[in-house]
Amino acid sequence: MLFSNSCEYGLRATLYLATLGDGEEEGPFVSIGTISDELDISFHFLTKTFQKLTQAGILQSQRGPKGGVALARSPEEVTLLDLVLAIDGPGLFEECVLGLPECGNRRPCPVHERWAEERERLGDMFAQRTLAELAEDIQSSNLRLADVAAEAAV
C-alpha cells in the first residue's frame, strides 16, 4: 500500500478530530479510547501514531479524565502532506521504487524519472488538501471514515 497502516489510521483519526471542531462543553480534547471505538482502530496503534503527530506539533495531548488529544494547529494550516510526513516520514517521496539506495536525480535507476513525476503529483495533491477542507467535505457529503460494519455495531 502507499501508506503504512499507522499512516492510514493517523489520517482517519486526525480527520475525525477535525470534523468535531471545538466548542464542545467537554473541552477540545477527545479521549483516545473514544477515537478507537468510533473508528474501530486499535488503541495501542493509535497511541503510537498520535505520539508522532504530537511530536510534529500537529496534535497536542493532555492526561487525566478530561484528557486525550486535540489539534494543536488550526485545520486550515495542516495539510494531508504534513500528516503523511509526520507519520511515515519522507520515504515515499525520496526512496527508489525498486529499492536501490544510490538511485536519485544524479544517478537514476531506469524507472526513476517516471516514478518521480507521479510521486510529485501525489505530493502536490496532498499538499493542497487541508484538514479544514476535508472536514467540510466529510460533514457536507456524509463521507465515511470508518467501516460500515463498525458503524453498524455502534
Added chain:
Amino acid sequence: MIFSKGCEYAMQATVFLAGSGKGFLPVRRIGEELGVSPTFLANVLRALTKRGLLRSRRGPGGGVALAQPAEEISLKDIVLAIDGPGLFEECVLGLPGCGNREPCPLHEEWGPARSGLTAVFEETTVAALARDAGEHSALGYFPGSGAP
C-alpha cells in the same frame, strides 16, 4: 517504502535475469549481485515461479530463469506476485468498503492518482529496465551497465 523488501528484490532479481542474457542463473549468484541472503531470495523467487514469471531447475546448470519474454513481464506483474493488488485497488485510507457509492474523503482525487501510479508499473517492462540499466544508472552492478 511502498513495496516490501521482498518485492524490491523480486524486481531487481528479475531485471538482473533479463539483463544477464543467460538462461538459468543460480539463486546464490543472484543473491551475491543484489546483496541479499540466498534463503530470503529463494522464498521470493519461489513466489514468482508460482505465478509463472520464473521457472526453476535443480542440479548443475540449474537455478531460475525467466518463464516469459522480458518484454512481457511488467513491474506490476511482479508486484502482484509478491505484495498483492493492494496498491492498485485499495482505498488510500485503507477502508475496505470505500467505493463510488460510499466514498471516503479522499476517494475522488485518489482515483486518478492511483491510475497514474498503476500506469507506471503496468507500462514498465523488465526488458526496458534491463536495457536502460546504463552506466549512469543505479543498477550499476547489472551486466552491461559498467562499474557500480
